Amino acid sequence: MIDVYFWPTPNGRKITIMLEECGLPYKIIPVDIGAGEQFKPDFLRICPNNRMPAIIDHDPLGGGEPLAIFESGAILEYLAEKTGKFLPQDPRGKYAALQWVHWQMANLGPMMGNANHFKNYAKNIVDDESKLEYGQRRFIGEVDRLAGVMDAQLSVHKFLAGDAYTIADMITWPWAMFINRLADVEGGSWEEYPNVKRWVNEVGSRDAVKRGQKAGEELGKKELTKEEEEARRNLLFNQTNASVRKAREAALKG
Numbered sequence: 531m532i533d534v535y536f537w538p539t540p541n542g543r544k545i546t547i548m549l550e551e552c553g554l555p556y557k558i559i560p561v562d563i564g565a566g567e568q569f570k571p572d573f574l575r576i577c578p579n580n581r582m583p584a585i586i587d588h589d590p591l592g593g594g595e596p597l598a599i600f601e602s603g604a605i606l607e608y609l610a611e612k613t614g615k616f617l618p619q620d621p622r623g624k625y626a627a628l629q630w631v632h633w634q635m636a637n638l639g640p641m642m643g644n645a646n647h648f649k650n651y652a653k654n655i656v657d658d659e660s661k662l663e664y665g666q667r668r669f670i671g672e673v674d675r676l677a678g679v680m681d682a683q684l685s686v687h688k689f690l691a692g693d694a695y696t697i698a699d700m701i702t703w704p705w706a707m708f709i710n711r712l713a714d715v716e717g718g719s720w721e722e723y724p725n726v727k728r729w730v731n732e733v734g735s736r737d738a739v740k741r742g743q744k745a746g747e748e749l750g751k752k753e754l755t756k757e758e759e760e761a762r763r764n765l766l767f768n769q770t771n772a773s774v775r776k777a778r779e780a781a782l783k784g
């Protein structure tokens with residue numbers, strides 16, 4: 531059994547999609563990131579970065595004690611190695627996929643996260659919206675560029691790593707499915723990225739992807755009051771070493 535420390539966000543869904551694709555049994559352990567559960571000592575002992583997702587595999591590859599892993603890219607690589615699925619074994623095929631896994635982790639995810647922040651959240655935080663203009667331009671421009679990079683790749687290949695569906699597609703899809711809404715200032719158009727659109731629909735039509743996307747969705751559906759929303763913003767968008775030190779020290783004491 532694999533415990534998945536999870537909240538229904540794009541990074542969380544990468545893991546449920548892969549587990550569904552592999553048919554591995556798993557149990558969702560909710561980590562309500564808006565309520566601060568990512569700072570609980572039990573979670574920090576698994577994930578020192580206070581971010582979900584993370585997993586504990588109770589029947590790990592190589593045997594022995596349960597194995598804890600954080601960072602979605604490392605988790606997907608591990609699950610691919612454990613099952614022998616969705617990551618080719620030959621060096622060319624393997625690195626064709628892994629380069630896109632790292633591209634998603636280092637580029638698409640962080641840039642879309644920041645574009646989303648500046649476009650949709652930051653206006654509730656700053657006193658003067660004109661202060662957001664540079665951040666919006668910078669991150670929306672980067673998302674547009676990255677969507678173009680993906681589109682070029684998908685104009686000559688069926689999937690990101692070539693002919694085969696791999697963890698590169700699973701790690702990228704939960705973000706790329708809404709890239710049209712973040713890649714331009716108006717938002718909403720797929721016109722510039724027809725090949726990404728084709729691939730989003732194709733990957734999204736897989737039964738395992740649909741199940742992985744739906745898993746745990748009820749967790750994020752609670753209606754919040756204005757005060758609760760503000761408290762969540764304060765918690766999520768004001769983190770520093772000093773603000774998280776106490777939680778980290780408590781976790782280390784164990």
Ligand SMILES: N[C@@H](CCC(=O)N[C@@H](CS)C(=O)NCC(=O)O)C(=O)O
Nearest residue numbers: 539541563581582583601602603766
């Ligand atoms: N690079 C990490 C990113 C994880 C991440 O940013 N998770 C967010 C939710 S999507 C989180 O846990 N946020 C909690 C917080 O900001 O305190 C991964 O891919 O696993």
